[in-house]
Amino acid sequence: MAKIIDGKQISMELKDELKERVAEYRAQGIEITLAVIQVGNDKASSVYVGNKKKACEYIGIHSLSYELEEDTTEEELLELIQKLNGDDRVNGILVQLPLPEHIDEDKVIETIDAKKDVDGFHPMSVGALSIGKKGFISCTPYGIIELLQRSGTEIDGKECVVIGRSNIVGKPMSMLLLRENATVTVAHSHTKNLKEVAKRADILIVAIGRPQFIDHEYVKEGAVVIDVGIHRDDNNKLCGDVNYEDVFPHVSAITPVPGGVGPMTIAMLMKNCVNAVEIQK
Numbered sequence: 557m558a559k560i561i562d563g564k565q566i567s568m569e570l571k572d573e574l575k576e577r578v579a580e581y582r583a584q585g586i587e588i589t590l591a592v593i594q595v596g597n598d599k600a601s602s603v604y605v606g607n608k609k610k611a612c613e614y615i616g617i618h619s620l621s622y623e624l625e626e627d628t629t630e631e632e633l634l635e636l637i638q639k640l641n642g643d644d645r646v647n648g649i650l651v652q653l654p655l656p657e658h659i660d661e662d663k664v665i666e667t668i669d670a671k672k673d674v675d676g677f678h679p680m681s682v683g684a685l686s687i688g689k690k691g692f693i694s695c696t697p698y699g700i701i702e703l704l705q706r707s708g709t710e711i712d713g714k715e716c717v718v719i720g721r722s723n724i725v726g727k728p729m730s731m732l733l734l735r736e737n738a739t740v741t742v743a744h745s746h747t748k749n750l751k752e753v754a755k756r757a758d759i760l761i762v763a764i765g766r767p768q769f770i771d772h773e774y775v776k777e778g779a780v781v782i783d784v785g786i787h788r789d790d791n792n793k794l795c796g797d798v799n800y801e802d803v804f805p806h807v808s809a810i811t812p813v814p815g816g817v818g819p820m821t822i823a824m825l826m827k828n829c830v831n832a833v834e835i836q837k
């Protein structure tokens with residue numbers, strides 16, 4: 557019987573550990589502060605921002621909230637980021653994406669001080685990860701490593717296939733798996749014979765953004781499957797990139813959607829905020 561990797565429970569354990577670390581810092585007179593910036597009032601973004609603030613509150617991180625109008629100019633946003641870069645009380649700066657079309661996201665990400673880049677999207681953070689230096693790590697793939705480790709999945713020496721090569725999931729995922737001594741293959745939309753490639757995996761990580769695309773024909777018997785995708789199906793129910801029911805009898809462990817990778821992302825943002833204290837020393 558396959559094991560269900562419970563992201564909800566693991567993220568709670570992690571948040572409780574972080575709460576203790578925050579309390580220890582506070583006892584030393586160190587307060588951790590995250591600045592959260594949202595431009596416009598996209599509904600999904602408001603929900604994400606709300607959840608991030610709630611997590612801060614739970615852990616004991618002070619959050620500063622900047623809710624800017626949709627027509628805020630790029631210059632105004634960059635000015636605010638620069639102000640926060642220079643504010644010693646602020647440990648982390650998070651700009652909720654996506655941004656309105658008139659604002660260049662890359663420019664915004666690159667303006668955030670790399671020492672405060674708790675999303676791990678800055679080119680300096682990405683570079684540090686790729687050469688094994690200390691830095692912030694993109695929260696979703698960072699959370700997947702935590703899920704694998706805490707569910708007792710050995711990564712060292714394993715064949716890992718990551719399907720998807722985005723800057724925020726697939727690429728950093730492959731670097732993190734390499735760091736854990738896995739043999740890593742990255743597959744994407746131009747990969748030939750995807751089923752055969754995916755079937756090599758002891759650990760298959762799926763981040764393609766296509767509802768229930770991966771069925772048992774892509775999965776080796778006994779593999780561990782991590783589903784990053786998140787969608788609504790025809791009945792408005794949440795589902796992933798993996799056809800869970802079809803794949804389940806063939807795997808040794810799998811993450812559900814919801815309740816798998818999703819809850820880990822915010823927990824890892826919190827971990828990055830706590831790590832910021834060390835990174836900024």
Ligand code: NAD
Nearest residue numbers: 696720721722725744745763764765784785786817818821
């Ligand atoms: P993306 O669209 O940026 O990248 C998708 C990748 O999949 C691309 O590299 C593309 O080459 C590859 N791909 C697309 N179709 C393919 C196919 N048929 N065969 C092989 N490869 C294919 O997406 P992303 O930002 O990496 O996100 C992927 C999914 O994960 C989405 O469903 C997204 O909503 C979800 N997501 C979830 C979380 C979370 O916290 N749970 C975080 C980020 C993303």
